[in-house]
Amino acid sequence: MENIIKKFQITDHKKISLKDYDTADTAGYDKDDADELLADMIKQTSDLQNELYADNKHGLLIIFQAMDAAGKDSAIKHTMSGLNPQGCQVFSFKQPTSEDYDHDFLWRHYKALPERGRIGIHNRSHYENVLVTKVHPAYVMKENLPGINDVKDLDKKFWEHRYDSIRDFEKHLTRNGTAIIKFFLHVSKDEQKERFLKRIDEADKNWKFSSADIEERSHWADYQEAYEDAINATSTPNAPWYVIPADKKWFTRIAISTIMLETLKKLKLEYPVLPAIEKEKLEQAKQSLESE
Template identity: 50%
Template sequence: MKKINPEDFRVTSEINLDEISTQFDLQVKKKQIKKALELKREELGEWQDKLYAHGKYAVLVCLQGIDTAGKDSLIREVFKDFNSRGVVVHSFKVPNSLELKHDYLWRHYIALPARGKFGVFNRTHYENVLVTRVHPEYLLNENLPGIEKVEDINDEFWEKRYEQIRDFEDHIAENGTIVFKFFLHISKEEQRQRLLRRLNKPNKNWKFSPGDLEERKLWKTYRKYYQEAINKTSTTKAPWYVIPSDSKPTARYLVAKILYDELIKYEDVKEPNLAPEIFRKLEEYIEELKKE
């Protein structure tokens, strides 16, 4: 299998998404990719057990991508071997009435993982600079001071929102949350094929909405604002990774591999030692149980 270096996918300088391939050849067959993923997610599951026991860090995995990018199946396959207590997935939909009574980051704050756990955001706080950027009229639902009509939303507003997002991520990173942000990068043709599969397979029809086709017409606009958001908010503490995702098995393996390679750099994450008074009597406890 081709050697993977997380740095090859991390955004460290300004990118142009049109110049980044949506395909990546791992130079092995699909069965081998699947097997490699199984091994990597086992390693991730073991690391998560140590994270839980250590209890000083949390891990936040943010997944963004245009419709059909493969977020749901990636979550299912990458985190399959985690202890169910150790990972919590949040899928953020259109804000409800309670959420709209708070600032736009509130619902994301309260969903953050506790120390010792992984949190996965399926769609994230970036919807607030993506969907609302494409459809600025949605912002009127937030009832913001000084925003009475779409014309009130200017470039300064969006720059401020990027700043707020960077501050949010800096804050949680400085308080022990390890942040990963993955953009699942697919081509327009691949999206077309996946939408067709949804329509052609009866058991997948439920995933389709006519609105998917309306949003598809805005492909270039979404691409423009994804690119801007990534460029404005990829930082050392909360980096973006652009994952070629025309192949779902490849994307899943890349995400799992990057997560593991970066997380094992935290060498202080290990199981705590037994208290000395318990360790001294370990053999006694073993013998007591053997005699039952």
């Protein structure tokens, strides 16, 4: 487990290039052991979720970012399969609405944060505001920001300010009890191609494909650069990024589950201890029930 965390965790002390990360890496794990290992970690995570809810001091925010077809949906489906739905919230962020554009770029994401005791999963997140908007800067013009009258105004300082806002936002959250895990599912361009072709060839997967996916694929290099910039600028000890190899879905799920489990363990969760007077009431209630 420590090997996965050490190998794929990015902190503020380490600047990365995505080219240095093997999208098919399995960190020495064997596919034949994957199902049993994943089932065990899901069970442990489920037990810790109960403690998270009872302890009611922390929330857990899990962010998934990736290129199209990297497997975000399936990763969420499999790694979260053992969680109690009552204590878990999943938000998939699409294009901002007119109401969203009338607020700052963090507004709609702040509204979707998990309460204490709950796990929140963001399928795409506030990072879209330094990813897709950086590749397609015309989107920023919809925000009607003061001093921004043309895409030419979106200089290096503008993006640095956005990174500042994100770091401050996440620092505030962690200071107030929300643990944050940020996953970038790192898929290769060749693997994306194969998954796109499968979506086209298999009728039951046609709905997953859009012609817009091909347009976005043409910006592959720009997106890789945007992800590198965002990861390098916003990886902190309290809100680290994890660059997870995504060509082998079975390993992607093991890596995600491992990091989730270890993050929950580090919170040192505890079931509340009842005061003496409440324990006495429990004993009285027990005696009353047994005497019926």
